[in-house]
Amino acid sequence: MLKPLPYPSAIAGRENNSHGFLRRWFVLALLLCLVALIGGCARSSSQLRVGVHSVDVSPLKLPAIRNGGFIQRTEDRVVDPLYARCFVIDSGQEAIAIAVVDSCIIPSDVCERAKELAHQQTGIAFDRILISSTHTHNAPSVMNMCLGSNSDPDYEAFLPPKIA
Numbered sequence: 001m002l003k004p005l006p007y008p009s010a011i012a013g014r015e016n017n018s019h020g021f022l023r024r025w026f027v028l029a030l031l032l033c034l035v036a037l038i039g040g041c042a043r044s045s046s047q048l049r050v051g052v053h054s055v056d057v058s059p060l061k062l063p064a065i066r067n068g069g070f071i072q073r074t075e076d077r078v079v080d081p082l083y084a085r086c087f088v089i090d091s092g093q094e095a096i097a098i099a100v101v102d103s104c105i106i107p108s109d110v111c112e113r114a115k116e117l118a119h120q121q122t123g124i125a126f127d128r129i130l131i132s133s134t135h136t137h138n139a140p141s142v143m144n145m146c147l148g149s150n151s152d153p154d155y156e157a158f159l160p161p162k163i164a
Contacts (some may be wrong), residue, residue, distance in 0.1 A: 025123055026085055026100060031054040056160045057101065058082045059140050065152035067104040068137030072149045082139055084163045088124070096128045105127040107143045110160055117164035131163060 058081045063074035082102035089096050097118060111131045119126050137147075138156035 026087075029098070032164075047092055049092075050087065051084070051090075052087045054083050054085045055162055056081045057084045057103075057159060059152070059155050060158065061154045064140040064155055065149055066143035067139055067143070067149050068147040070148040079138075086163075088122075095122075095124045096130070097122070097124050098130045099132070101131065101133050101159075101163060102136055103139045103142060103159075104135055104137055105138065105143045105146055106131060106159075107132045108164075110142050110156060114160040114163035117161055121164055 058078045062078070063076040066073050066075050084099055084101045086097055086099040099114075114131060115126050115129045118124060118129055140152045141149040142151055142156045142159055143149075144151040
């Protein structure tokens with residue numbers, strides 16, 4: 001019988017550790033990108049550089065508005081940390097960055113703020129930065145009027161610099 005896939009639980013809710021599951025998918029995506037880029041770099045004889053980083057994006061200010069559930073609610077404790085994980089691949093002529101954030105939904109304006117900050121700090125082109133979310137309902141809300149919840153303004157301001 002198939003078991004449901006685990007998901008990160010961050011603020012209150014169930015305690016589980018699914019970071020191993022997410023880490024495997026993250027590594028698989030990284031390897032696929034590397035294989036694709038190595039093929040191109042082998043022909044151009046440039047050096048390929050790869051870097052990875054993970055940062056805790058758990059809310060510092062509690063209570064935080066929790067996302068999803070169709071009824072707005074707040075949580076006053078962090079059970080498991082939330083993370084933003086990123087890898088960058090640089091061929092010497094062009095770089096790409098892919099970030100995966102433990103969040104339910106990240107609206108485009110929040111992603112654009114994070115991309116602009118990352119561009120200012122690293123020089124990676126704005127259109128070469130991809131930000132996605134893991135879609136956990138146990139993270140603070142950064143999207144207004146989403147699944148019965150408003151955005152948590154403190155967390156919405158906190159998140160883009162952490163992603164960058």
